[in-house]
Amino acid sequence: MGILERKIRQKENMRTKILAVAMQLVKEEGWQSLSIRKIADAIEYSVPVIYDHFENKEAILFELSMDGFRLLDRLLEKDKRKYADPEERLRAHAETYWNFAFKNPEYYQLMYGLGMPCSSPGKAKPEFNSFREHIAEAIEGIVKDNKSSEDETCFKIYAFWSVLHGLISIVMMRCSDIDDSQMNKKVMDDSVNAFIKNL
Amino acid sequence: MGILERKIRQKENMRTKILAVAMQLVKEEGWQSLSIRKIADAIEYSVPVIYDHFENKEAILFELSMDGFRLLDRLLEKDKRKYADPEERLRAHAETYWNFAFKNPEYYQLMYGLGMPCSSPGKAKPEFNSFREHIAEAIEGIVKDNKSSEDETCFKIYAFWSVLHGLISIVMMRCSDIDDSQMNKKVMDDSVNAFIKNL
DNA sequence: AAGATTTACCTAACGATGTTAGCAAAGGTA
DNA sequence: TACCTTTGCTAACATCGTTAGGTAAATCTT
Numbered sequence: 001m002g003i004l005e006r007k008i009r010q011k012e013n014m015r016t017k018i019l020a021v022a023m024q025l026v027k028e029e030g031w032q033s034l035s036i037r038k039i040a041d042a043i044e045y046s047v048p049v050i051y052d053h054f055e056n057k058e059a060i061l062f063e064l065s066m067d068g069f070r071l072l073d074r075l076l077e078k079d080k081r082k083y084a085d086p087e088e089r090l091r092a093h094a095e096t097y098w099n100f101a102f103k104n105p106e107y108y109q110l111m112y113g114l115g116m117p118c119s120s121p122g123k124a125k126p127e128f129n130s131f132r133e134h135i136a137e138a139i140e141g142i143v144k145d146n147k148s149s150e151d152e153t154c155f156k157i158y159a160f161w162s163v164l165h166g167l168i169s170i171v172m173m174r175c176s177d178i179d180d181s182q183m184n185k186k187v188m189d190d191s192v193n194a195f196i197k198n199l
Numbered sequence: 200m201g202i203l204e205r206k207i208r209q210k211e212n213m214r215t216k217i218l219a220v221a222m223q224l225v226k227e228e229g230w231q232s233l234s235i236r237k238i239a240d241a242i243e244y245s246v247p248v249i250y251d252h253f254e255n256k257e258a259i260l261f262e263l264s265m266d267g268f269r270l271l272d273r274l275l276e277k278d279k280r281k282y283a284d285p286e287e288r289l290r291a292h293a294e295t296y297w298n299f300a301f302k303n304p305e306y307y308q309l310m311y312g313l314g315m316p317c318s319s320p321g322k323a324k325p326e327f328n329s330f331r332e333h334i335a336e337a338i339e340g341i342v343k344d345n346k347s348s349e350d351e352t353c354f355k356i357y358a359f360w361s362v363l364h365g366l367i368s369i370v371m372m373r374c375s376d377i378d379d380s381q382m383n384k385k386v387m388d389d390s391v392n393a394f395i396k397n398l
Numbered sequence: 399a400a401g402a403t404t405t406a407c408c409t410a411a412c413g414a415t416g417t418t419a420g421c422a423a424a425g426g427t428a
Numbered sequence: 429t430a431c432c433t434t435t436g437c438t439a440a441c442a443t444c445g446t447t448a449g450g451t452a453a454a455t456c457t458t
Contacts, residue, residue, distance in 0.1 A: 003426085007434085031315070035414080035415065035416085036415080036416065036417085037414085037415080037416090045436075045437095046436065046437050046438080047416090047417085047437095048417085048418075048419095048436075048437075048438095049435085049436065049437090051416095051417075051418080052435085052436090056416075056417075057316075057415095057416065057417095058316050058317045061315070061316065061317035062317045065317060066326050069326035069327060069329055070326060072329065072330060073326065073329040073330075073333075076329065076330065076333040079333075080333065080336075086336075086337045086338070086339075086340025086341045087337075087340075087341055087395060089337045089340070090334060090337035090338060090341065090359075090391075090395065091391060091395070093330075093333055093334050093337060094359075094363060094387065094391045097330060097363050097367075098363065098367065098384065098387055101367045101371065102367075102371075102380070105371060108367065108371070109315070109371075110315065110317065112364065112368070113313060113314050113315035113317070114312060114313065114315070114368060114371060114372065115312050115315070115372065116230070116260070116308070116309065116312035116313070116314070116315075117256075117257050117260065118257045118260035118261045118264060118309065118312070127265050127268035127269060127272065128268060128374065129376070130268055130271065130272040130275065131271060131272075131275065131292075131296065134272075134275040134278075134279065134292055135289060135292050137279075137285075138285045138286075138288045138289035138292060139285070139289060140285075141285025141288070142285045142286055142289065151382075152389075154377075155385065155386045155389050155390075156389075158366065158369070158375060158377070158386045159362065159366070159386060159389065159390040159393070160289075160293075161365065161369065162361070162362050162363075162365030162366035162369060162386075162390065163358065163361050163362050163365055164293060164296050164297065164361075164365065165311065165365040165368060165369060166360065166361030166362055166363065166364040166365025166366070166368065167357065167358070167361035167365070168296075168297065168300045168301075168307065169311070169313060169364060169365065169368060170357070170360065170361060170364060172300065172301075172304060172307065172308070172313060173313065173314070175327060176357060177328070178353075178357070181301070183350075185297065186354065187354045187357045187358060187361075188293065188297055190351075190354050190355075190358065191354075191358040191361065192289075192290060192293045194358070194393075194394075194397045195393075196286060196289065196290070197397070198393050198396070198397060202455080206405090234443080234444065234445085235444080235445065235446085236443085236444075236445090244407075244408090245407065245408050245409080246408090246445090246446085247407075247408075247409095247446085247447075247448095248406080248407065248408090250445095250446075250447080251406085251407090255445075255446075256444095256445065256446095
């Protein structure tokens with residue numbers, strides 16, 4: 001009897017070993033340079049063994065991203081137990097989400113498909129900041145009466161950009177389950193309205 | 200005299216031809232499957248010719264993304280000429296940005312590094328919606344008194360998620376020129392506060 | 399116009415990638 | 429012992445980015 005179980009256990013061990021090693025490689029060198037051969041080297045098996053456990057490389061990355069979602073979920077569950085008041089809880093969730101992203105950037109990138117080769121803009125090229133400067137001008141025009149500090153204005157600019165970019169990313173990557181593009185647009189309109197009202 | 204000019208002109212023509220062909224391939228098959236050899240085939244030259252005009256593949260993608268920024272900039276300039284009132288202009292900018300993203304998804308993806316192999320989640324896996332459901336619960340808890348419609352609540356959930364995800368993406372991809380992570384966090388806190396106040 | 403030189407372009411390769419076919423050895427079954 | 433299934437490997441295929449090295453044409457020099 002034990003013999004079959006042992007085999008299954010070994011098979012599962014191999015699978016989790018592959019995932020663990022893959023995740024370590026991702027953390028060390030980024031997901032862009034993860035390769036099947038590197039994984040094979042690390043687990044000290046030949047390449048085809050990996051294909052006994054995963055259909056392809058994408059499946060491995062997918063599984064890792066799922067681990068990310070599960071980890072995030074556990075953290076959010078903790079918030080839930082800790083905070084009964086919905087407002088406090090919402091704030092905690094935001095904090096948790098933020099911290100999760102920056103403590104586990106590899107996970108976050110895998111989960112939401114971030115990071116292409118070619119996009120490490122920084123401040124070098126002015127083109128990259130064109131949109132920010134346009135909305136900056138408009139926002140400064142709106143708030144020029146109620147004398148808000150320079151920092152506050154700067155924050156508002158980024159906040160505005162964030163809503164737009166965030167929503168677009170979510171919709172574009174099909175993370176939203178709203179199919180109707182009219183609806184998605186309404187979410188944006190609402191957000192923009194709320195934002196402007198609060199300026 | 201003309202002979203040198205012609206050569207420069209030919210060289211520039213080749214360069215723009217490469218970019219045009221590359222962009223067409225990206226539109227047809229996505230940037231993930233763009234290859235130097237496909238470009239070479241399309242322009243009917245051999246592979247190394249491309250390296251006379253671009254240092255590497257990344258440089259081509261980078262240049263394409265710059266085209267995207269320039270195109271967006273032109274559209275925003277149009278808004279600027281059309282709307283003198285800053286509030287109207289800000290709304291127009293938001294609309295323009297949104298439309299640009301969905302009319303030119305390839306550009307948007309290149310510009311902001313979106314779209315990894317492995318992230319086409321959809322609704323299949325419940326893990327992907329874990330965060331949305333957690334914040335949904337909290338938000339519903341907050342708004343349960345002021346009887347807002349189901350749609351409105353749904354919008355608010357996505358709006359909240361968008362601010363967080365948008366800001367994280369922008370910071371993570373170094374699109375922001377704020378270096379201080381404390382400051383970035385303050386942008387988030389401000390946004391969260393404004394959002395909750397408006398619920 | 400003839401020779402020298404630069405330019406334009408190509409073939410062919412290198413190294414790395416994801417993926418798979420086919421085989422050998424080890425282990426269990428009859 | 430004979431058979432079969434599992435396990436793992438070697439070796440290959442196709443594709444990728446990138447580059448070295450050569451050839452022939454175009455250009456410049458005298």
